[in-house]
Amino acid sequence: MVFTSRPPDFLKMHLTVEGDDPLPPPRPDPVIGVVVFPTHRGERAEAILDGEGRWRCPKLPVLDRVLNILFEPKRVGQGGKAFGKEALERVAEWLKGRVVAEREEGGDNPGD
Numbered sequence: 001m002v003f004t005s006r007p008p009d010f011l012k013m014h015l016t017v018e019g020d021d022p023l024p025p026p027r028p029d030p031v032i033g034v035v036v037f038p039t040h041r042g043e044r045a046e047a048i049l050d051g052e053g054r055w056r057c058p059k060l061p062v063l064d065r066v067l068n069i070l071f072e073p074k075r076v077g078q079g080g081k082a083f084g085k086e087a088l089e090r091v092a093e094w095l096k097g098r099v100v101a102e103r104e105e106g107g108d109n110p111g112d
Contacts, residue, residue: 032073032084037097047091049073049084055091067091 030051039045045059047067055067071094073087088099 031101033088033102034100035088035092035095035097036100037092037095047095047097049088049091053084053087070094 032049032051032053034049035047037045037047039060043059045057047055047057047063049055053073055064055071057063057067071087071091073084085102088102091097092099
């Protein structure tokens, strides 16, 4: 068996679109808001609500499905609140955390 220090050429595949230009990196989804909460170990974690109304929790991915089932944002919240604002507040209360960033009406991502 012969070992080489270079990987085989078939491992160097690149996606292209009509020509030799590589595809641009995927654009991150807009973020409606972020809830920061302590984990069971006291570490800081974030629950992120994206522009499509989907929750993700990078530190505790097991929460993704639970948050998406229990706290799916409604297009128009109670009292005419903006999309996702009510869900952010409910998740913050449920996780004993706080909303640290939210998108303003017609604005870009929080923190931009």
